Amino acid sequence: MSASVLYDAPGPKAATRNRIYAVVGSLAIIALISVGLMRLADKGHLAPEMWDIFNYSGIRQNIADGVLATLKAFGLAAIGSLIFGVVLAVGRLSDHKPVRWAATTFIELFRSIPLLITIYAIWVGFLTDYSMWALALGLSIYNGSVQAEVLRAGINSVPKGQSEAAYALGMSKTQVMVSVLMPQAVRAMLPTIISQLVVTLKDTSLGFIILYPELLQTARLIAANTQVNGQYAYVSTIAVIGTIYVAMCLLLSALATWIEKRGRRAKTGIAVATAAETPGAIPAGGLTVPPAEDPAVGPDADADEGTGKKG
Template sequence: MAASVLFDAPGPRTQVRHRIYSVAASAAIVVVIAYALWKLNDDGQFEYALWEPFLTPDFITALLVDGLVTTVTMAVGAIIGAVVFGFVFGVAKMSDHRFIRWPAWIVVEFFRAMPVLLLMIFLYFGFFVSTQGGFLWIDQRGGFFAVVIALTCYNGSVLAEVVRAGVAAVPKGQAEAAYAIGMRKTQVMTLILLPQAVKVMLPAIISQMVVALKDTSLGYAVAAPGLTKVGQSIYKEFHNQVPTAFVLAVLYVGLNLLLTLLATWIQKRFVGEKKIDIVAAAAGIDKDRA
């Protein structure tokens, strides 16, 4: 590994010191892990009975099909909705007309600054299990839609900001050249600016997908289906809360790490090493001018 710029290449005495620190730190970590394992074992958390559900084909199917697939379906549904929402409101926020720009700004700021859980609970109890003129879906479908709609609104308004930043990151000359050859505003946006912006935005969209995937677990509050729900019914039946929490965490972390890898790959493949800092662009810092 290349030496960090924060410290010099250590000399012999420092090397010894670092080695002592390393050994001490490793020892401390080993002790902590060993204590945790011993404690779990002492409480009988490694007994086969507690882990049996996760080795039984029926439960594995339940976890993977009812759990994982439903969770991913919710996340994908939400992210597709969010991309549409994000493009519509992101472009609307850049409109030249005040009566389009302001409402779009209010909608985006509203959904961005509010906890997604608040929206989810409102949607679920207000529309999906409402007793007065609602849809009266007391089964899991109501929760499913509450989660997808709430996540669409929240992630969509985050993506609206990303779209705006992505378009702002396209060099000014592109739009000017397009106007110069006689394109209209809509043409400039759809043919010139958005296609170039999308390339920059892809990693941001995928990281937003990680957020959406994690947030599907908020469906716990509205009895939505998915991994959390399946886990809940497993630990209610077998009283194996610790193993269940462990298995759920492994599934979620694995899925998210895969998505993160995908985002990194896409960043390299489509955006290239030249980093366009979308956060800086969102803050209105023009790097080319600086």
């Protein structure tokens, strides 16, 4: 059986050349990292004293408070962006032109405006005394507009035959959207939705512009107010805070992977459970198939016993 490929398999010369390129590229990256570390070490940024500042309970408590503030803003923004995304996606797919135009205008407007300007405008104009809500609302509006386009693409990817079949069963448009289209769109676009949530988590760092005490603002305050050997601890603080951001994003991605696997397992487990609950049934493609009737105990055998006939 012939199989189509996107590219030809490299020959011996090409494979050797690729290995050489990989080795040279790796050595170049290692050299750049080494030069950077040597320059930092020469300036004293890698001295042990620079890292001992994180042994102080006050600094650790400030970092913990910054992480908690970041997660609060992210939680509100994640929920808000998903709500905005669903509402705007449904509005953009509406049969009513005014609703469709309003949703389209909202999405294109706030996707075009820089997020920093949106957050700052909301904080200055409406929520000056509530920086957390200003940050969460700005993130919800921008990321909700992006999530709306993701969900709209997922809904449009569902085969039209499914919605037509639902309409043929007498379901309303709302029922079709809620029960048929939206669940499949979310399942299909879940990786993209989670990727945008990771972006939302990182964008909480923009809260520093409105003086919200999130993780980046906390890092700036720690680095600007901590001196070791006459130098500010910017490098060590950036390294620690950057590691925390990476860890939070990895945990969010791992949670998304777990949710996706659990959804697949649950979808498969429904058919298995149904088959197991039926005595003598055999699962086949999500359906329960009863075993073939034994001729000795079938209906004809019962009829023969009632009449006293023997085969």
